[in-house]
Amino acid sequence: MEDKKKQALKFGVTVFIMLAVLTLGEYWVAIAGGQWWYILVGIALLKAWFVIQHYMHLPRLFNEEENH
Amino acid sequence: MAASVVDRTSYKYKLGTNRLGLWLFILSDAFVFGGLLVSRFYLMGNTRPHLEQTLGLVVTAILLVSSFFMNRAETAMAHGDQKTFLQGTLITLVLGVVFLVGVVGVEWQLAPFGPGDGAHGAMFYMMTGMHAFHVLTGVIFLWIVYRNGRKGLYTAEKHWAVEACATYWHFIDVVWIFFYPALYLIGTVVG
Numbered sequence: 001m002e003d004k005k006k007q008a009l010k011f012g013v014t015v016f017i018m019l020a021v022l023t024l025g026e027y028w029v030a031i032a033g034g035q036w037w038y039i040l041v042g043i044a045l046l047k048a049w050f051v052i053q054h055y056m057h058l059p060r061l062f063n064e065e066e067n068h
Numbered sequence: 069m070a071a072s073v074v075d076r077t078s079y080k081y082k083l084g085t086n087r088l089g090l091w092l093f094i095l096s097d098a099f100v101f102g103g104l105l106v107s108r109f110y111l112m113g114n115t116r117p118h119l120e121q122t123l124g125l126v127v128t129a130i131l132l133v134s135s136f137f138m139n140r141a142e143t144a145m146a147h148g149d150q151k152t153f154l155q156g157t158l159i160t161l162v163l164g165v166v167f168l169v170g171v172v173g174v175e176w177q178l179a180p181f182g183p184g185d186g187a188h189g190a191m192f193y194m195m196t197g198m199h200a201f202h203v204l205t206g207v208i209f210l211w212i213v214y215r216n217g218r219k220g221l222y223t224a225e226k227h228w229a230v231e232a233c234a235t236y237w238h239f240i241d242v243v244w245i246f247f248y249p250a251l252y253l254i255g256t257v258v259g
Contacts, residue, residue, distance in 0.1 A: 008143045009140060023132060037255070055238045
């Protein structure tokens, strides 16, 4: 139980780091070359996917096993 | 032929329908924000309003960190860790309030235009205002969950309200993930 919790919390940190890096990346892209809107849209979609998949747990909606 | 019997009063069944209901609400709400995004690009094209870049990055970071603590709180509750759950929920709530102050209290005051100053003003205040309203409702939801959590109403086995609150809060973050580049980063500055 304790190990599972630590593992789950660690995964949350990994997702957060990915989101932070992507956010800094999109800021840099906008400052460096303001016309690269397609890269910014791509980064936003990637960030949204990370949050929906790993923080909002969308797969739980379709998987009855993941109940509490 | 054996027919499967569904117990509609069981917690497991209710959890499934609750999740579906919440996601349908989120989907319908997403259309509102989607409409605002489409309006922004239709009316403003490849231009954006003159806004404080550092402040935009700071409030974005605050919302991102709040999402991290919300996830931490939900994970802790799922494993029966009441203390970490309460800490995470409270930190998320405080960061939500800080975000609101940053956008409504500071950015709205610093912006060199009002809601009536053309498409840029109308879209900026409409988008940030609608989002801020959702943050406010999320903060109220967090406060209710925090208070109930202090009373010990949630367990590792039964904590649907915590899951719903976390999912709603992350949805608010997803909306800002698209609003931030749309308002602060994409296009050339005008005004």
